[in-house]
Amino acid sequence: MPKIVVTQPVHAEVLQTLQAAGEVVMNPGPEPWSDAERQRHLADAEAMMAFMTDRVDQDTLLNAPRLRTIACALKGYDNFDLAACAAAGVSVSFVPDLLTEPTAELAVGLAIAAARHVLPGDNVVRTGYAGWRPTLYGTGLHGSVVAVVGLGAVGRAIVDRLSGFGCAEMLGVDPQHEDPRVQRVGLDEALARADYILLATPLTPASHHLIDDAALARVRPGLILVNIGRGSVVDEAAVSRALHNGHLGAYAADVYEMEDWLLPARPRAVHPGLIGHARTVLTPHLGSAVQRVRLAIELRAADNMIRALRGEALTHLAIALT
Incomplete structure (x- = not known):
């Protein structure tokens, strides 16, 4: 045998x-x-x-x-x-x-958790809640411009779920795939216009560090960035810098550079600047869990x-x- x-x-x-x-x-x-x-x-x-x-x-x-x-x-x-x-x-x-539907569900969940201060709110309740206070105001998907980068199966499933939230506009970034429900744009336009960007692209030589310092410098202040594709599509050090200088509103991720085993220069841990920042929501590869x-x-x-x-x-x- x-x-x-x-x-x-x-x-x-x-x-x-x-x-x-x-x-x-x-x-x-x-x-x-x-x-x-x-x-x-x-x-x-x-x-x-x-x-x-x-x-x-x-x-x-x-x-x-x-x-x-x-x-x-x-x-x-x-x-x-x-x-x-x-x-x-x-x-x-x-x-x-x-894996398509559960990963798409998680992407939307991470976007909501990051934009609506779910983790800080949870901490408030656990550490001594005295009742409502006018704090932790965030932003919602309703009335926002949301861009999905990567319109393969997972990206289209994310669009399925976003369609019920009343987004002001849905943008799609993908040179190979189309979806009639989104306005197809280039990455630069998505960076400039979007309130949320959800990354659902595979890792290829072209997508490696697609979101780097230069890309983050072009985003709208306060952008909510979500990564459920592959960790190294994002330069985690650049994201950390954008969070700490206040230009990026929040970062939520289920995937990390350390997981991309074949890359010889991959880091061996999640970037500490992400771990230690209050405006991150980080899950341990729960997409298909x-x-x-x-x-x-x-x-x-x-x-x-x-x-x-x-x-x-x-x-x-x-x-x-x-």
């Missing part, structure tokens, strides 16, 4: 499915394996179920000579060197559609893995092997 390495704990139903297909070695979690430990398990493995904490590069593959397929229980695969996988004959599958969604993602990844081991064709391949 093939050896299957699962780098994070999965639901019992998923584990049983995998055990019927091969010999399973699973990380009991929740902490990820070290690179050395993961590599030790992969040395004689045919298949790997991968999660957000994993990265696969050429060195990984050189030391996993029997590896045939990587089933990613996630949507983005920028932490995997796809060219190296192709050269090694390793297929990489992913789950592109099941809905129980039934996680189960569905794991089941889809397991199915992708088993089909690949059988030599069957897969729909959602990051690499189309020929």
